[in-house]
Amino acid sequence: MNTRLHFVVEGQTEETYVNRVIVPHLATLQVWADVRVVEAGRRGCLVRRGGLCEYGKLRGDLVRWMKQDDHPEVFFTTMIDLYGLGALRDSFPGWQATGPISDPYSKVAALEAAWAHDVDHQRFIPHLQLHEFEALLLASPAHLGVEFVGHDSEIRELEAMAAGFTSPELIDDGQDTAPSKRIIAKLPQYQGLKASAGPIVAEKIGLPLLRQKCRHFAEWLSRLEKLGG
Secondary structure, eight states, X not given: OOEEEEEEESSHHHHHHXXXXXXXXXXXXXXXXXXXXXXXXXXXXXEEEOOXXXXXXXXXHHHHHHHHTOOTTEEEEEEEESTXXXXXXXXXXXXXXXXXXXXXXXXXXXXXHHHHHHHTOTTXXXXXXXXXXXXXXXXXXGGGGGTSTTOHHHHHHHHHHHTTSSOGGGSOOOTTTSHHHHHHHHOTTHHHHHHHHHHHHHHHHOHHHHHHHOHHHHHHHHHHHGGGO
């Protein structure tokens, strides 16, 4: 089976991580993947990418790619942060209906199901990251030392914080307490190095530990692996 998989991701950080880690991993299972950043807008023939500001643009980008590569062996997936998705509350499928759901795993599953229904493509595998990419880094904050040498005390504080959650995916999506905000509070340099340092740290942590600590991420990766038959 010659399975191909297209990723649409939110930004450069996710693009780099998927290319560095997930694409090579899936290739070992005969799943041939590529990735591009969500289309942010068009002006003539020029396409701007990065930044999720409108659900319509995200949906349009997906649907265009689906029409361009409409073959039975081609699948589509996403890596979009749940954090910040509330800015699209008036347009994102299921956002209003899932508002009362307090359990993050139940909420993200319901949102993904609503999104799949809205796109209505049998080979679409939606994935919303709980709550953002940086949750993966907090699966093992010690690995931040690879990129942030000399900040042992700050990294230990992040380790102690992460230990208070049963999973880094449950670290909330508050304006000041989301995973990235917690990292930046201790390591301000991360804000300017996110696109380069983030994927490197996540790669060093490794897929086995991420699967162990991040249930929703693990379930998504397992679905992608099964595409290889």
